[in-house]
Amino acid sequence: MKDKIAQRILVIIAFSAILSLFLISFFIFQQGVPLIFRVGLKNFFSTHWAPTQGHFGILSMIVGSLMVTVGALLVGIPLGLSCAIFLAEFSSKPVQNTLKPIIELLAGIPSVVYGFIGVVVLVPIIRDIFGGSGFSVLGASIILGIMLLPTVVSISYDSIKAVPSTYQDGSLALGATRWQTILMVVLPSARSGIIAGIILGMGRAIGETMAVIMISGNALRIPHSIFDSVRTITSTIALELSYSTGDHRAALFACGSFLFVIVIILNIIAIRITKRS
Amino acid sequence: MTFRIGPRTSQIIAYIFLLTLTVIAVFILIFIIAFIFKNGFSQLTIGFLTQKTHEMGKEGGILPSIIGTLLVSFLAIIIATPLGVGSAIYLSEYTKAGPIRRLISFGADCLAGVPSILFGLFGFIFFVTILKLGWCIFSGGLTLALMILPTIIRTSEEAIKAVPKSYREISYSLGGGKLDTILKVTLPTAIPGILTGVVLGIGRAVGETAATIFTTGASLNIPTSIFSSSRTLAVHFYMLAREGISMPKAYGTATVLIILILVINFVAYRLMHRFMARYY
Numbered sequence: 001m002k003d004k005i006a007q008r009i010l011v012i013i014a015f016s017a018i019l020s021l022f023l024i025s026f027f028i029f030q031q032g033v034p035l036i037f038r039v040g041l042k043n044f045f046s047t048h049w050a051p052t053q054g055h056f057g058i059l060s061m062i063v064g065s066l067m068v069t070v071g072a073l074l075v076g077i078p079l080g081l082s083c084a085i086f087l088a089e090f091s092s093k094p095v096q097n098t099l100k101p102i103i104e105l106l107a108g109i110p111s112v113v114y115g116f117i118g119v120v121v122l123v124p125i126i127r128d129i130f131g132g133s134g135f136s137v138l139g140a141s142i143i144l145g146i147m148l149l150p151t152v153v154s155i156s157y158d159s160i161k162a163v164p165s166t167y168q169d170g171s172l173a174l175g176a177t178r179w180q181t182i183l184m185v186v187l188p189s190a191r192s193g194i195i196a197g198i199i200l201g202m203g204r205a206i207g208e209t210m211a212v213i214m215i216s217g218n219a220l221r222i223p224h225s226i227f228d229s230v231r232t233i234t235s236t237i238a239l240e241l242s243y244s245t246g247d248h249r250a251a252l253f254a255c256g257s258f259l260f261v262i263v264i265i266l267n268i269i270a271i272r273i274t275k276r277s
Numbered sequence: 278m279t280f281r282i283g284p285r286t287s288q289i290i291a292y293i294f295l296l297t298l299t300v301i302a303v304f305i306l307i308f309i310i311a312f313i314f315k316n317g318f319s320q321l322t323i324g325f326l327t328q329k330t331h332e333m334g335k336e337g338g339i340l341p342s343i344i345g346t347l348l349v350s351f352l353a354i355i356i357a358t359p360l361g362v363g364s365a366i367y368l369s370e371y372t373k374a375g376p377i378r379r380l381i382s383f384g385a386d387c388l389a390g391v392p393s394i395l396f397g398l399f400g401f402i403f404f405v406t407i408l409k410l411g412w413c414i415f416s417g418g419l420t421l422a423l424m425i426l427p428t429i430i431r432t433s434e435e436a437i438k439a440v441p442k443s444y445r446e447i448s449y450s451l452g453g454g455k456l457d458t459i460l461k462v463t464l465p466t467a468i469p470g471i472l473t474g475v476v477l478g479i480g481r482a483v484g485e486t487a488a489t490i491f492t493t494g495a496s497l498n499i500p501t502s503i504f505s506s507s508r509t510l511a512v513h514f515y516m517l518a519r520e521g522i523s524m525p526k527a528y529g530t531a532t533v534l535i536i537l538i539l540v541i542n543f544v545a546y547r548l549m550h551r552f553m554a555r556y557y
Contacts, residue, residue: 006455006456010363013359013363013367014364014367014381015384016360017384017388018384018385021384021387023399024391024399024423027399027402027403027407028399082295083298083302086299087299090292090296101546102303108477108481108539108541108542109309109484110483110485110486111486112484112486112511113484115515116518149306153302176284177284177287179284179288179291180287182291203390204392207392207394209394209486210487213519214518214519234392234487237398238397238490241401259395260395263392263395264387264391267387267390268387
């Protein structure tokens with residue numbers, strides 16, 4: 001009897017995560033999606049954003065988010081993956097046991113702190129070397145890439161470590177060097193885990209807000225080079241939500257709906273990839 | 278004539294390349310902390326930690342923000358822990374692989390990937406506006422609870438799964454029911470692992486900005502109840518830095534924030550380590 005009641009209660013509790021996900025999507029969509037249908041996709045996916053005058057085009061923000069995300073991956077993946085390979089395959093146990101926790105501890109540094117470092121350290125460097133204001137796609141990409149490091153390192157490291165050591169022994173016994181073994185045996189076997197990690201990192205980069213607001217300059221136009229200022233979907237929401245009303249606010253929720261769909265798609269892909277392996 | 282690099286040479290080149298990138302990555306991460314500490318440590322006086330904030334943060338201390346941060350995080354944990362541990366118990370003890378299990382896992386995985394700004398949007402429209410709670414610590418705590426729920430579910434699930442099967446069998450053989458076994462054998466054994474998830478959740482809650490700024494608000498008064506608006510440390514730091522109110526105070530606030538988070542994460546790491554050492 002007691003067991004039955006406990007089970008009932010636990011089922012209800014267990015649905016809390018999926019229920020939260022449902023509530024979040026429901027309320028964001030309910031506030032934002034009607035506006036998209038009312039003004040039409042053509043208006044919504046144009047480059048003209050003047051939400052108080054009936055123009056709700058988010059295309060330049062989509063381009064902004066994409067550029068920053070791709071930039072972040074270009075910085076974060078080589079650094080993170082190299083770090084993971086080096087730690088897992090080329091370093092001793094004590095080195096692994098010191099560096100991995102340090103990198104994981106750093107996952108907890110708040111994004112505002114990363115943004116701040118971007119503003120006081122990186123932006124002036126970019127300004128001095130390349131001219132312009134320094135608040136740019138480049139700056140945001142580098143900082144976001146660094147923010148992705150802990151995620152990429154830790155997931156890639158775990159998937160490399162999960163490759164059975166017999167695989168490597170076989171390759172080494174055939175006379176391959178360690179590096180050849182890594183390239184031809186370890187990395188291909190760990191591929192799905194690494195890709196899932198990268199996709200999760202991508203979701204994180206697209207959704208990152210505070211650091212991007214601080215570094216990217218937030219100019220509302222399609223950037224022509226990586227030294228241009230840029231505005232992402234997330235920064236628009238965060239910058240304008242507090243003073244928005246009516247259709248303007250609905251438009252920000254429409255941005256949120258768009259972001260939500262993208263992130264969920266990325267998550268589903270990542271889950272699929274990990275499940276298959 | 279083609280020039281070929283032998284396997285030995287290529288290994289050495291690869292080694293040097295990977296070593297360099299690893300050193301760069303670790304250096305950057307340590308640099309960030311060192312940079313903040315170097316500029317912020319001089320700000321850390323008793324007064325800074327125990328005084329009210331004056332002139333939007335230009336003068337005075339950060340006591341209201343410390344209290345606000347602790348209250349919001351505490352609320353989030355109080356709400357998320359029972360939900361998270363309950364879900365984990367259900368997932369590991371009551372279901373076998375099947376559609377329900379897949380749905381619940383899917384929910385937890387996707388919720389973990391939702392960006393914090395969307396939690397902020399949701400909290401703003403649902404808790405603050407529709408439920409009419411207003412900008413307050415309670416709204417912020419509820420929002421953050423949803424945000425850290427997946428962390429707690431996942432770590433608790435791992436911890437419960439790691440409890441050796443034999444423990445449960447002994448309990449059953451002594452006539453213990455399923456619930457008794459969970460409450461008296463499985464959970465107590467899994468506690469350090471579960472605590473790891475809880476502590477990691479606190480860490481995430483403490484450092485969060487985008488989700489709290491639109492739910493907890495930005496008041497600089499010392500909160501008198503969970504229905505007061507408050508400005509968490511991360512939000513306060515953001516405003517100090519972004520509006521250029523006071524750089525020294527910004528560094529000081531960031532130092533406090535980072536120390537808090539490093540301590541929290543370190544505790545989580547130690548707990549996990551001890552737990553792993555016991556069962557693996």
